[in-house]
Each structure stands twice: as C-alpha cells, then as structure tokens.
Amino acid sequence: MSGDTVLIAAFSGRSLAQSARRAGYRPLVVDAFGDLDTREAAADFRVLDGAMQTGFRTKPLIAALNDLSRSARQTPVGLVLGSGFEDKPRLVAALAPRFRLLGSDAKTLAACKDPAKFFALLDKLAIPHPETRSDPPLDAAGWISKRIGGSGGRHIRDCSGHPHAKPRRYFQKRLTGARYSIGAVLTNQTGELSSFAASKQWTSPSRTQSYRFGGCVSKPAVDQALLAELTRISGKLATALHLVGMASFDFIVEQDIPYLLEVNPRPGASLDVLDDAEGNLFRGHMAAWDETSIVPHGPTVLLAKAIAILHADRGAVTLGNTPWPDWSADRGAPDTFVPPGAPLATAVASAPTADAAEALARTRLAELEDLIYEHAKS
Incomplete structure (x- = not known):
C-alpha cells in the first residue's frame, strides 16, 4: 500500500529507492555506497563499507536491516533485494523468514544462476542460448569465461591459450550482435508478464574488462517480430521459473536469432530507463505480493x-x-x-x-x- 515503509538491500540501492519514493513508499536502504541521491530518496539508510569488494555478509547485513527496522516509525512491509545477491542463495534464504522477502526466493535464484540447471532448462524449453560448458574448451578461440552469479560484465574474460577449470566459473561461446533486455513485472497468481518493455544495452570496454556494462536505453527501434519473440521467450521462461515481481531477461541477437544470456530474478539495471514518474514498476512489484492489490498495467513513458x-x-x-x-x-x-x-x-x-x-x-x-x-x- 502506498505510504508503507519498505526495506531495500542492494549493492547500489539508489534506483530502487527512487522508484519506491515515486510510488509513495518510504524506503529504508542498505547498500555499499550511500550516494547523495540514495540518501535523498531514502527515509533512512545504512552503508556497509567494503560490501562491493567482499560481497554482502550475513551478520552485518541482517544487523543493518534490523537496525533500520527498529528505528522506523512503522514496521516495514517487507524486503526488496537488488543487485549483490546473485551468487548468494543461502543468504537470501536466511533473510526470507526474518524480513518477509518481496521477491523471488532462494530456490528460484539458484535455478537462474546455476549454469548446469539454467541452461538445461533452456534446452528443455527449446530456447536458444550460447553454447555453455563447465569444463574448458579444447580450443579457446571464440570462448569467454564467466563467474557464476556475476553481474555488470566485469567478471567476464576472454579465453586464451589453454584455459583451466576454476571454482565458480563456467565457459561460454562468444556471440556478437545487438544486446536487448526485457524488463517485466510478473504476477504472483499466474506467472504471466503483467507488464513488459524492451531496452537496448551496450558495453563500455576497458583494457582489462572487455564486457563491462556501459548503459542502456528504453524504446529501442526493434522489429515487431523480434520484440514479439523476445517477449514470448521471456514469458515462457518466467512461468517455468515461477518468477514473481520485477525481473529482466537479457539477450544477444546474432543473425536475427535471439539468444538468451541470463535472467535476473530481481529489478535490473533497466529500472532507471523503464520506470515512470509514478513508480509503476515498483508499484507492480509490490502488488504482485499482495493478493488484494491489482497489478498496474505498466508505466507510461513517452520519451x-x-x-x-x-x-x-x-x-x-x-x-x-x-x-x-x-x-x-x-x-x-x-x-x-x-x-x-x-x-x-x-x-x-x-x-x-x-x-x-x-x-x-x-x-x-x-x-x-x-x-x-x-x-x-x-
């Protein structure tokens, strides 16, 4: 309900906090930066120094969330997670009973981020994806290495020479083409896309990080047949994974074929460009967890x-x-x-x-x- 207090935890909580404010909520934020605009949007906040380097740790995060909850004028209705939990299903499972998790659970997160399970599911559903394997390829040319649960592209490396298997990493055939993402809000009752929109993404390569995320834009000029296919695939997978609330589906389109790269069962980087002045993406996310609420039909964005x-x-x-x-x-x-x-x-x-x-x-x-x-x- 608008006016309620809600907990938010993410490496950077700024975009979620701003969306929550636009929707009329009072966000209580734990993140790794404490940026000025995050503080402005938050009703209260805590900064976990070093979280970007070490990842979120269970005891400090729970302590910060408990402190915010105790200090709040009203009991928070629940906890919304952003980036920083992709490789931490155990932490998500520990948070869920303590703070009423308003988002996909630890089991769903693991299903999205475990390469063996995720790409096997894509094969079962006949969804195209890059060739993926856990053991190193015999010929490294044209292959990349990714960290399980990595985000932002900084964890991706080109393979060379004779790559070796490493814990928490897997190998994928490199594709080239346009990068698109479908941002969606999924209802709790049906698992259908109650709203969706496309964004186009690009990289910002550096000398050591060739696949670093560079930005994204809404309302890209996408062929209607391609948009329909991106949406169809996203909806099909959302149902299979039992996704609820905000999620994003990342694709690379090579020779007119959309290959699914990953699913983020949480608000993605495109929240900034897809949300509207009323915070309807956050409203939809919250409504998906309240059977008495009607999920909005998506934001109204003209530009x-x-x-x-x-x-x-x-x-x-x-x-x-x-x-x-x-x-x-x-x-x-x-x-x-x-x-x-x-x-x-x-x-x-x-x-x-x-x-x-x-x-x-x-x-x-x-x-x-x-x-x-x-x-x-x-």
Whole structure:
C-alpha cells in the first residue's frame, strides 16, 4: 500500500529507492555506497563499507536491516533485494523468514544462476542460448569465461591459450550482435508478464574488462517480430521459473536469432530507463505480493530514456564538493574514494528517440568526467 515503509538491500540501492519514493513508499536502504541521491530518496539508510569488494555478509547485513527496522516509525512491509545477491542463495534464504522477502526466493535464484540447471532448462524449453560448458574448451578461440552469479560484465574474460577449470566459473561461446533486455513485472497468481518493455544495452570496454556494462536505453527501434519473440521467450521462461515481481531477461541477437544470456530474478539495471514518474514498476512489484492489490498495467513513458555509466578510467579519485548536474545520478558524497576503473557516476538523458537519448547520455559522460576530476581532492 502506498505510504508503507519498505526495506531495500542492494549493492547500489539508489534506483530502487527512487522508484519506491515515486510510488509513495518510504524506503529504508542498505547498500555499499550511500550516494547523495540514495540518501535523498531514502527515509533512512545504512552503508556497509567494503560490501562491493567482499560481497554482502550475513551478520552485518541482517544487523543493518534490523537496525533500520527498529528505528522506523512503522514496521516495514517487507524486503526488496537488488543487485549483490546473485551468487548468494543461502543468504537470501536466511533473510526470507526474518524480513518477509518481496521477491523471488532462494530456490528460484539458484535455478537462474546455476549454469548446469539454467541452461538445461533452456534446452528443455527449446530456447536458444550460447553454447555453455563447465569444463574448458579444447580450443579457446571464440570462448569467454564467466563467474557464476556475476553481474555488470566485469567478471567476464576472454579465453586464451589453454584455459583451466576454476571454482565458480563456467565457459561460454562468444556471440556478437545487438544486446536487448526485457524488463517485466510478473504476477504472483499466474506467472504471466503483467507488464513488459524492451531496452537496448551496450558495453563500455576497458583494457582489462572487455564486457563491462556501459548503459542502456528504453524504446529501442526493434522489429515487431523480434520484440514479439523476445517477449514470448521471456514469458515462457518466467512461468517455468515461477518468477514473481520485477525481473529482466537479457539477450544477444546474432543473425536475427535471439539468444538468451541470463535472467535476473530481481529489478535490473533497466529500472532507471523503464520506470515512470509514478513508480509503476515498483508499484507492480509490490502488488504482485499482495493478493488484494491489482497489478498496474505498466508505466507510461513517452520519451526514450538512457543511462550511461561513467567509470574511473582516468585513475583513482577521492571525490570533492562536486557540483552535480541535474542529469547525473549515483552522486558520491565528498571524501568518497573510488578505485581505478570502478563505477564513478551515471549520466541520464531523455529524447524523442532511443538513438538521440543514447547519444546525449554518451556526450554527457565526458562533461561529467571533467567535472568530477576537476573538483576531486588531491
């Protein structure tokens, strides 16, 4: 119900907190950054220093969530998880009975992120996907290595020479083509897509990270037949996995064939570009867990919207009093140290077309980079 208090935990809780605020909720946020715009959107927050480096740990996370719950004016209705839990089904299972998990459970998370189970399910459902294996290929040419439960593309490596099997990693045949994602809200009762929208994604390669996530844009110019196929596959898989609430389905389209790369059984990076001024994606997510609520029929968004991620590729930086533009997001507080290559901030843009929005967001990256480094502390 609008006006309720809700817990949010994610590596970066900013986009979820802002969506919750737009929907009328009071978000209580635990994340790894404590950015200025996260603090502004949150009714209260806790920062777990070092979580990006070590991952979320059970005791500190539960302690932070308990502290927020005790300090709140009203009991939170539940907990919404964002990024940072993809490889931690045991942690999700530990959180569920304590805070009423409003999202897919640990079993569903494991089904999405265990390569052996996930790609076997895709084969059973006749859904195209890149050739995937747990043991190293005999010929490494054209293969990549991924970390199980990895996100943001920073964990992906090109194979070379004679790769070796490593714990928590698997191998996949590299594909090239356009990258699309279907963002959806799924109802608790039927598992159907109550709303869905496409976004186009791109990478921002660095010298050591060739597949680093660079940004995404809504309302891409997608052939209607392709969009229908992306949606059909997403709905078919959502039902098989018993997904509930917000989820995203990532594809790469090569020679007109959509290959499914992964499913995120949580709000994805596209939340920023797919949500509207009323927070209808968050409203839909919450309604999916309340049998008395009607799930909204998706957000109303007229303009295309893009986000582009700025990384600290000029080198490590300690933030100063940056005069953040209105079109920036993930605004780090003064004295925040950002290591080289790490996400630094986000440029946001809207325009009548996806191409125009993407171009404007990319252009703003250079301005944002100059601004941050100019005001950095020496």
